[in-house]
Amino acid sequence: MYISGIGVARGYLNQPELTEQKFICNPFEEAGGSRLYKTGDLARYSSDGNVELLGRLDYQVKIRGFRIELGEIESVLGQYPNVQNVVVVARAEENGSPALVAYLTPQFADYQIRDLRNYLKQRLPRYMIPSTFVTLEKFPQTPNGKVDQKALPSPRFSSSVVPDTPPSNPAEEKIAAVWRQVLNRGKLSIYDSFFEVGGHSLLVVQVHHLLSLDYPFLKIVDIFTYHSIHSLANYLLQQTPAATSVSLG
Known part of the structure; x- marks a missing residue:
């Protein structure tokens, strides 16, 4: 504009x-x-002739090879019925990799992050969906009334997207151990999606390398197809009985 x-x-x-x-x-x-x-604003004409503000051009970041306009994510999140205000920033995770974090103030307290993720999945590509959501009562502001991004609280990347469900067999324990090592995280639910807790295509290669030591038949595409600990473990167990006796060392 x-x-x-x-x-x-x-x-x-x-x-x-x-x-x-x-x-x-x-x-x-x-x-x-x-x-x-x-x-520095990104805008477009809507079908009714009005100018629609999409966000800031200087909010563009590059994560894992993708150029991402943070204002575009904010625009989509702002259309969610229960989101009152939202700010999306890029923050470094514990392993040093950049990740998208959405800070929001909801209109009502009773909402689920999973519902918000499903809403975004229908409107944005996977690489533009924030890995972490932080709920605030209000945003910190600078003296001129703008959001003070430097004062936004540090997110907790280690929290699980779904209620904790621990591994129940050796295959799930092995996969969970590899995930924790690659993602540098603590507790994980076996129903977490690898790509919703900070995983991406580059880390998939590391996961494949570590798991293929015990499961040589495993292909990289299998990790994309079965992207939760539970579904991947079931797949491995179905492929060979030997998977049940995998070493956890």
């Missing part, structure tokens, strides 16, 4: 470099001399 007209300021006071960056020559005026102000 660019702004032009007689109401546009001349520039930033005592900041010539920022002024040159944000106030540019208007290419749509033949006479020249006027300027456009680069707001």
Whole structure:
């Protein structure tokens, strides 16, 4: 979104470099001399002719090779009935990998994160779905009334997406041990999806390498297909009886 007209300021006071960056020559005026102000906002015309604000261009981040517009995620989350305000940021997990974190203030207390995830799955690609959601009563603000992102609390990446259900057989215990090692997490439910607790395609390769030492028939695509501890363990147990006697060392 660019702004032009007689109401546009001349520039930033005592900041010539920022002024040159944000106030540019208007290419749509033949006479020249006027300027456009680069707001840094991403917007589009809706079907009814109104301008829809999608977010900030300077909120674009790159995670695992994907360029992600945080404002686009915020826009979709903001349409969820129970979300009053939302801010999406990129934070480093315990293992150092960047991850998307959604901070939100709900209109009502009785809502489930799983319902919110399912809502996003229908509207966004997997790599744009936050791995962690943090509920706040209100957002910390800067003196000028904007959200103070530096004051947002640190998320707890280690929490399970679903109620804890511990492993019940050697195959599940082996997979859970590998997940904890690769994801650098504590407790995990056997019904957690690998990709909802911080996993991604690069980490799948590590999981495959560690599990293939005991299950040489395992393929990388199998981990994408059976992406919970429970479903992957069932698959391994169905492939060979030897899987029941796997070593946990």
